[in-house]
Amino acid sequence: MKSTPSPLSSFIKILFLIILSWTLLILTPMIQFGAQKPYEEQVSGELVPLPLSGLAVRGSQIYEENGCASCHTQQTRNHPLDSASSYGKRATVTRDLLYQPATVAGFNRWGPDLSNIGERKKSADWHHQHLFSPQSLSPESIMPSYSFLYEKRKIKAQPSSEALKLPASIPLEQDEEVIPTSEAKALVAYLLSLNQSYPLPESPLHEDSEK
Numbered sequence: 001m002k003s004t005p006s007p008l009s010s011f012i013k014i015l016f017l018i019i020l021s022w023t024l025l026i027l028t029p030m031i032q033f034g035a036q037k038p039y040e041e042q043v044s045g046e047l048v049p050l051p052l053s054g055l056a057v058r059g060s061q062i063y064e065e066n067g068c069a070s071c072h073t074q075q076t077r078n079h080p081l082d083s084a085s086s087y088g089k090r091a092t093v094t095r096d097l098l099y100q101p102a103t104v105a106g107f108n109r110w111g112p113d114l115s116n117i118g119e120r121k122k123s124a125d126w127h128h129q130h131l132f133s134p135q136s137l138s139p140e141s142i143m144p145s146y147s148f149l150y151e152k153r154k155i156k157a158q159p160s161s162e163a164l165k166l167p168a169s170i171p172l173e174q175d176e177e178v179i180p181t182s183e184a185k186a187l188v189a190y191l192l193s194l195n196q197s198y199p200l201p202e203s204p205l206h207e208d209s210e211k
């Protein structure tokens, strides 16, 4: 007859498994990545990546809350397709994420990779119009409108300097203007901050991107 294991030996086995998984899943990555520091660029002496502004940090929360990562990745691969689509000049590495409040690497590419969108699309006006009405800039787009991040209101004495410059194809009522909410402004600040075009020793720029 088989003897039942003593409670003490079961306890030691369970404790061993917990310590092993903690070491492999928490302690090892902490040692590998926890001590990463910004890199001092040789030419400019600038430390990269740059820390995010407070507004961009708020924007990253809006990005998370609105499920942008369900359609967009933020991880450029070391793959010819990614450099051909100008998603990035090099592969994303962990040091790029040093100041990112949350890792929203994503796993679906229903839309383009956004790890370098701040380099590709530098205009805040473009982003606001695109978020308000993606189809006004890309007619076939499946991206939903985020018009709820904007306020439509009657023009007061004179149009606000913050009002979106929308094309005539987006119908508005007479004397109506569209103003970005603080959430839309934060989201766009975050998108403009996404830029990994600096070289890192562990991820040099692709040869063809240095021309």
Ligand code: HEC
Pocket: 062, 063, 066, 067, 068, 069, 070, 071, 072, 110, 111, 112, 114, 117, 120, 121, 127, 130, 134, 135, 137, 138, 141, 142, 143, 144, 146, 187, 191
């Ligand atoms: C249902 C999928 C989907 C969701 C959700 C989505 N997008 Fe998109 N997005 C797309 C597609 C498809 C495109 C490409 C066509 C276009 O420009 O609209 C795109 C394009 C973009 C672009 C332009 C990329 C480029 O290279 O020109 C930006 C910026 C962007 N999305 C930001 C966002 C943000 C921010 C959110 C969340 C608030 C979001 N998207 C949510 C599908 C999506």
